[in-house]
Amino acid sequence: MISPSGSTMLIDAGNNDREQQMVDYLRQYGVDHLDVILGTHPDADHIGGLDVVIDHYEVGAIYMPKIQANTKTFESLLESIRDKGLKVKTAQAGLQLEWDDQVQVEMIAPVEYSEDSNNMSAVLKVTYGETSFLLTGDAERESEKAMLASGKDLSADVLLVGHHGSKSSTSLTFLQQVAPKFAVIQVGENSYGHPKQEILNRLSKNGTQVYRNDLQGTIEFASDGQHYEITTER
Ligand SMILES: [Zn+2]
Incomplete structure (x- = not known):
């Protein structure tokens, strides 16, 4: 960024x-x-x-x-x-990163300790003017639950989909709280079958427009604080 x-x-x-x-x-x-x-x-x-x-x-x-x-x-x-x-x-959750006076960067997770490395993923919410991004690493359902329970405002226009679109993440309640307009799935050729159809369906039902690295190459989001300019490599 x-x-x-x-x-x-x-x-x-x-x-x-x-x-x-x-x-x-x-x-x-x-x-x-x-x-x-x-x-x-x-x-x-x-x-x-x-x-x-x-x-x-x-x-x-x-x-x-x-x-x-x-x-x-x-x-x-x-x-x-x-x-x-x-x-x-x-x-860890609760950190405010001093990065730019005009941009708020808050760490939303990990809320609590987990032995599972994915569920220890640092999750960032980045807010610039009226635009917002939630970047979730590989956080799974367990961490999503903890984030929901923490009472933080999870809503964001852009969601970086958890764990490459695996079924372990993007639970319905979590997705409904974030209510993203756009989602990015960071995924390449893989043997896990990521992203899962179930997750793609869930995003589309939620009215979220999905961008994928495996189909569109590099994906760039530019924000002026009000609007997004989205460019893809292909
Ligand atoms: Zn990963």
Whole structure:
């Protein structure tokens, strides 16, 4: 994300084998430093590319939830963080990130500790003027329930659909509370059958317009605080 005053934030960075692509993207958008990095949770498809990003860029702050993974990918990320002299800040519900005076960035989850890494996903609500985004990482039903119970205003125009459109996420009650106009499903070719038809149906019944990386390539949302300009690669 790039804010009106030029602050930058990177939320996850894809798999290890795509790290060059990640760095190329950032370059393409003219990003030369990252004020905030958020690793939503330690799964490789989210944090895989973060080590290289940290090695290459000046970084202000890094947030991650308090859960570890016994993987080389996670170790390699911790090593990059150490080498850079950064200290990880704990991602948890209730945090307000100071990122841009005009943009409100609030962490909605994790509300409570879970042994399940997906349910420890950091969830962000980003509000700029009358426009809003809810970015859910791989949060599943358990975390959705906790977010609903927390009483936070979950409504957002744009929903980054949880867990790549898996059946484990986007429960009906949660979707109805968020009531998004647009949804983005971050998904590529995969052996899990993501996104699930059931979730696509649920979104369409809710009147949500769906964008998918596997069909449309890179998807970009630009907001002026009132309107969205949405561009897709194909
Ligand atoms: Zn994932």
